[in-house]
Amino acid sequence: xxxxxxxxxxxALFLLWGLRAPVAFILSLRSEKLAALVLVGAATGAxxxxxxxxxxxxxxxxxxxxxxxxxxxxxxxxxxxxxGVGYADLPETPKFLAxxxxxxxxxxxxxxxxFRKGAEDVIRMILTGVILGALLRGLAEFxxxxxxxxxxxxxxxxxxxxxxxxxxxxxxxxxxxxxxxxLAAWRLAPALDVAGLxxxxxxxxxxxxxxxxxAALGIVALLVSVSTALVGPITFLGLLAASLxxxxxxxxxxxxxxxxxxxxxxxxxxxxxxxFERVLGLQSALAIVVEFAGGLLxxxxxxxRRRT
Amino acid sequence: MIEVExxxxxxxxxxxxxxxxxxxxxxGITAVIGPNGAxxxxxxxxxxxxxxxxxxxxxxxxxxIHRAREDERALILSLLTQSAGTVPRLNVRDLVGFGRWxxxxxxxxxxxxxLTDEVLERFDLTDLGGREVEELSGGQKQRAFLAMAYAQxxxxxxxxxxxxxxxxxxxxxxMERLRAIASDPDDPRGVVLVLHDLSIAADHADWCVALKDxxxxxxxxxxxxxxxxxxxxxxxxxxxxxSVEGRTVVMDT
Numbered sequence: 001x002x003x004x005x006x007x008x009x010x011x012a013l014f015l016l017w018g019l020r021a022p023v024a025f026i027l028s029l030r031s032e033k034l035a036a037l038v039l040v041g042a043a044t045g046a047x048x049x050x051x052x053x054x055x056x057x058x059x060x061x062x063x064x065x066x067x068x069x070x071x072x073x074x075x076x077x078x079x080x081x082x083x084g085v086g087y088a089d090l091p092e093t094p095k096f097l098a099x100x101x102x103x104x105x106x107x108x109x110x111x112x113x114x115f116r117k118g119a120e121d122v123i124r125m126i127l128t129g130v131i132l133g134a135l136l137r138g139l140a141e142f143x144x145x146x147x148x149x150x151x152x153x154x155x156x157x158x159x160x161x162x163x164x165x166x167x168x169x170x171x172x173x174x175x176x177x178x179x180x181x182x183l184a185a186w187r188l189a190p191a192l193d194v195a196g197l198x199x200x201x202x203x204x205x206x207x208x209x210x211x212x213x214x215a216a217l218g219i220v221a222l223l224v225s226v227s228t229a230l231v232g233p234i235t236f237l238g239l240l241a242a243s244l245x246x247x248x249x250x251x252x253x254x255x256x257x258x259x260x261x262x263x264x265x266x267x268x269x270x271x272x273x274x275x276f277e278r279v280l281g282l283q284s285a286l287a288i289v290v291e292f293a294g295g296l297l298x299x300x301x302x303x304x305r306r307r308t
Numbered sequence: 309m310i311e312v313e314x315x316x317x318x319x320x321x322x323x324x325x326x327x328x329x330x331x332x333x334x335x336g337i338t339a340v341i342g343p344n345g346a347x348x349x350x351x352x353x354x355x356x357x358x359x360x361x362x363x364x365x366x367x368x369x370x371x372x373i374h375r376a377r378e379d380e381r382a383l384i385l386s387l388l389t390q391s392a393g394t395v396p397r398l399n400v401r402d403l404v405g406f407g408r409w410x411x412x413x414x415x416x417x418x419x420x421x422x423l424t425d426e427v428l429e430r431f432d433l434t435d436l437g438g439r440e441v442e443e444l445s446g447g448q449k450q451r452a453f454l455a456m457a458y459a460q461x462x463x464x465x466x467x468x469x470x471x472x473x474x475x476x477x478x479x480x481x482x483m484e485r486l487r488a489i490a491s492d493p494d495d496p497r498g499v500v501l502v503l504h505d506l507s508i509a510a511d512h513a514d515w516c517v518a519l520k521d522x523x524x525x526x527x528x529x530x531x532x533x534x535x536x537x538x539x540x541x542x543x544x545x546x547x548x549x550x551s552v553e554g555r556t557v558v559m560d561t
Contacts, residue, residue, distance in 0.1 A: 058396075190414030194406060196395045203358055204389075205460070206382025206410040252397045 003248070003263040010267045011038075014274040035175065036166040037273055038266040040227040041237065043178045045265025046185050046258045047223035048238030049245060050216050053196050053254065054115065055125065058246065059301060061238045062107070062224045065114060065129025068233040069136035070106055074099070075158045076140040076147075084151035096170045096229055100177075103225035111217045161232035161287035163273060174230045181222045182262065188216060189254035196252065234287050236294020241265035243301060309334050310355065310464070310498070315364035317354060323522055324350045325361070330527035334369075334463075336514030337490045338500045339530070343543050346519040348502045349390070352468050355500070356387040369463055382410035386460040388453055388467040394441045400452050401437035404428055407459025424459060431455040431485070447478030454482065458489065458497075465489070467501040471508070479505075483512055490514075506539065506558035510549060518542050 014037075015030055048061050079087045110132065114125045144152055194207045195216075202209045224238075245261035268290065276286045310332040317325040324347045332338045340348045353359045355366055357373045366373040368384055376384070386407070394403065404427055408420040428434045431451055436444065441452060450470060457465055467486075471479050490499045500517075503509045509516070509530070516533055518525035525542050526533045539547040539558065546561045 194409055197406065200353075200358055200387070200389045203378055204356060204382060204385075204387040205406060206379040206413075208378050246396075250397050252395045252402070 003260055003267070007038075007263050007267045007270070010270040010274070014270045017274055017278050032168065032171065033163055033166065033273070034270065036163055036171055036231065037269040039171075039175055039178050040163075040231055040234070041241070041266035041269035042182060042262035043223040043227045043265075044234060044238045045241030045245065045261035045263075046182055047220045048242040048265075049254070049257050049261040050185060050188075050192065051220050051238075052242055053192050054213055054216055054220075056196070056198070057126075058243070059239075059298075060126065060129075061235075061242070062111075062220060063233065063235040063238065064133075065126070066110060066133030066136060067107060067224060067228075068235055069133040069140065070110060071103060071228050071233050072155075072159045073136040073140040073143075074102060074106070076143045076155050079151050079155050079158075080143050080147065084148075084154045087151075087154055092167050093169050093173070096167070097173070100174075100226045100229040103229055104221045107221035107225055108218060111221060115213060115217065158232065161234045163231055163269075163286060166230065170230060174226050177226050178223060181219050181226075182258075185216075185219050185223070185258055186255070188212065188219070189258055192216065192254040193252060232287065234290055236291050236298060237265060237268060239301075240268060240290070240294045240297055243297060309367075309369065310500070311367040312355070313365050313367075315351075315354065315361050315366065317350065317359065317361045319350075325354065326522045328364070328519075328522075328524050330517060330524055332498065332500060332515055332517065332527075334498050335490065335496055336498070337486060337512055338498070338515040338517060339503045339509040339513035340500065340517045340519065341503055341506065341509055341542070342519035342525065347522040348519055349468050351517075351519060352387070352466050352500070352502055356385055356466050357381045358387070379410060379413070382460065382462070384462055385464040385466055386457040386462045388457045388465070388470055390468050390472060396440075396442060398441050399438055400433055400441055400444070401428060403441050403452055404431075404433065404455045404459050407456040407461075410460060423461070427455050427459040431458070447474055447481070450474060450478065450482060451485075454485065462497070464498045464500065467499070469502045469504065471503065471505065479508070483508060487512060506547070507556070510534070510556035510558055 011034060014034055015027065051062050052058050052060060078090075082090070110129075113132070114129055144155060147155065191207060191212050194202045194205055195209060195212055197205075199209050202212075241261045241264045244264045245257055248264070249256055249260055251257065269286070272289050273286050276289050280289070312331070313329050315325055315328040316323070328351070340351060342348050350359060354361055355368070355373065357366075357376065357378075360374060371380065371384055373381060373384070401424065405416065405420070405424045407427070408416060408424060412420050425434075428437055431454065433452060433455055436448060436452070441449060444452065454467075454470065457467070470482055470486075474482065486499050486501070489497050503513070513530045515528070516530045517527045518533075518538075520542055526538060534549070536548045539549065547558055548561045549556055549558050551557075
C-alpha cells in the first residue's frame with residue numbers, strides 16, 4: 001500500500017540524510033531513535049482512530065478530553081513531592097513503569113467518567129472532558145507556582161515530548177506492550193465497525209457493546225499512556241494521523257483504518273524529526289513542530305465542518 | 309409467539325410500563341398504538357432486550373429475552389430504531405451487510421455475501437448499493453435500514469415508528485414490503501411496529517397492542533378488539549372508524 005511506501009521513504013530520509021562517518025555508530029544511534037518514533041507515532045494514530053469511533057466524533061482525541069493535562073499534573077506532583085533533584089534521581093525504568101501504569105489507571109478512570117452513559121451524550125462528554133482538563137491544568141499550574149525556578153525547569157522539560165533521551169530498556173518494554181496493544185486493537189477492528197453504528201444498533205446486532213467499549217478504551221489508555229510515559233505528550237499528532245487516514249482511505253472499516261492511521265502517525269513523526277534535526281538544527285522541539293501543523297489542521301477541520 | 313408477563317419498568321422514579329401482560333401470535337403485522345408518552349417506544353426497546361424491566365418477563369420464541377446473551381437475542385429479533393444514525397463513507401451494501409453480523413461475527417463468508425445481494429435485490433437497492441447511506445433521501449435510507457434488519461434473518465422484526473417523516477409514496481412502499489415480509493409463505497417473519505397513523509394501522513394490522521399511560525388498554529386481533537369507542541377512549545378524543553371504498557379509515561369527529 002502507498003502508505004507503507006510513505007513510511008519507508010520517511011525512514012530512509014531519517015536514517016540516511018546527512019549520514020557520514022562513523023556510519024555504523026550513527027546508524028545504530030538513529031535506529032534506536034527511529035524505533036521510538038515509529039512506535040509512538042503508530043500507537044498515537046491507532047489510539048486516536050479507536051477513540052474517535054467510540055466517542056462517535058471525529059474531532060475528539062484522548063488529549064482534548066484532558067489526557068495531556070493529567071500527564072503534566074502527575075509530573076508536577078512528583079516534582080513537588082520529591083523535589084527537583086529527587087525527581088531527577090528516580091531510577092529510570094521503574095519510574096517509567098510506574099508512570100505508564102499510573103497513567104493507564106488514571107486514563108481508564110477519566111474515560112470511565114466520560115463514557116459512563118456511552119457516547120450518546122456527546123455534549124456532556126466533551127464538557128466533562130474539557131472541564132476536567134482545565135481543572136487538572138489549573139491544579140498543575142498552582143503547584144508549579146509553589147516550586148522554585150530550578151524545579152519548575154525540570155517540570156517544563158518533562159512536559160514537552162522529546163525523542164532525544166529515550167532509554168534503551170524502556171524502549172524494549174514499551175515496544176512489547178505497544179505491539180501487543182496494536183495487535184489487540186486490530187483484532188477488535190470488525191467489532192469497532194459495528195460499534196460505529198451506535199449503541200442501540202450495535203446491541204441489536206448482538207455486539208456486547210459496553211464490554212467492547214471498555215476493552216477498546218483499555219487499549220487506547222494503554223497505547224497513549226505508554227507512549228506518553230516514554231516521550232511526553234504530543235497533543236495533535238493523533239488528530240493529524242486519524243484525519244489523514246480518514247481522508248486518504250474514504251473507508252469506514254477499522255481493519256484498514258487502524259493500520260493506516262498507525263502508518264501515517266509513524267511517518268509524520270519520523271519525517272518531522274528528520275526535518276527538525278537536519279533543517280531546524282534541533283532548535284526547538286519536534287512536538288512543537290507537530291503541534292503547530294496539527295493545530296492548524298484542527299482549526300481547518302472545525303471551520304470546514306458543515307454537518308454535526 | 310411473544311409472551312409478555314407482568315412487565316413493569318420505571319425510569320427516574322416514574323412508572324413507564326405498568327404490569328403489562330399480553331401475547332402476540334407468531335404471524336402477521338402487529339401495531340403498537342397509543343397516545344404520545346404512553347410507553348410504546350419503551351415497550352419495543354424492552355421487548356428487544358435493550359431496556360431491562362424492573363419486574364416481569366418477555367419470552368420470544370421460547371427464549372427469556374432478558375436472560376439471553378446479546379448474541380443469542382440478535383438471532384431471535386432485529387430492531388429498527390428511530391433516528392438511525394450512520395457512519396460517513398458507509399455504503400448501502402455494507403450497511404445491509406451489517407445485518408449478517410450476528411451470523412458471522414466479523415468473518416463474513418461467501419454465503420453472507422450472497423444473502424446480502426439477495427436482500428438488496430428484494431428491496432430494490434441493487435442500483436443504490438455503492439451509494440453512501442448519508443447521501444440517500446429519507447425514504448431510501450429507511451428502506452436500506454429495513455433491508456438491514458431483514459438481512460439479520462430473525463423470526464421477529466421490531467420497528468419503532470418506521471413511517472416517521474416519510475411521504476405517502478414511501479409510507480406505502482414500506483407498508484407493502486412489511487406486508488410481503490409478514491406473509492411470505494417461505495420465510496414468514498413476525499412484524500411488530502409502533503404506528504401513529506391509525507388509518508394505516510387499521511388497514512394493515514392483524515394484531516394490535518394499545519397502550520395508555522403505560523398500561524395495557526387492549527390487545528388482540530385488530531378486527532375484534534378495535535372499535536370507534538375503544539379508539540376514542542384510548543386517545544381521549546372522539547374518533548370514528550369508517551369504511552371508504554372497502555378500506556377502514558380513522559377520522560376525528
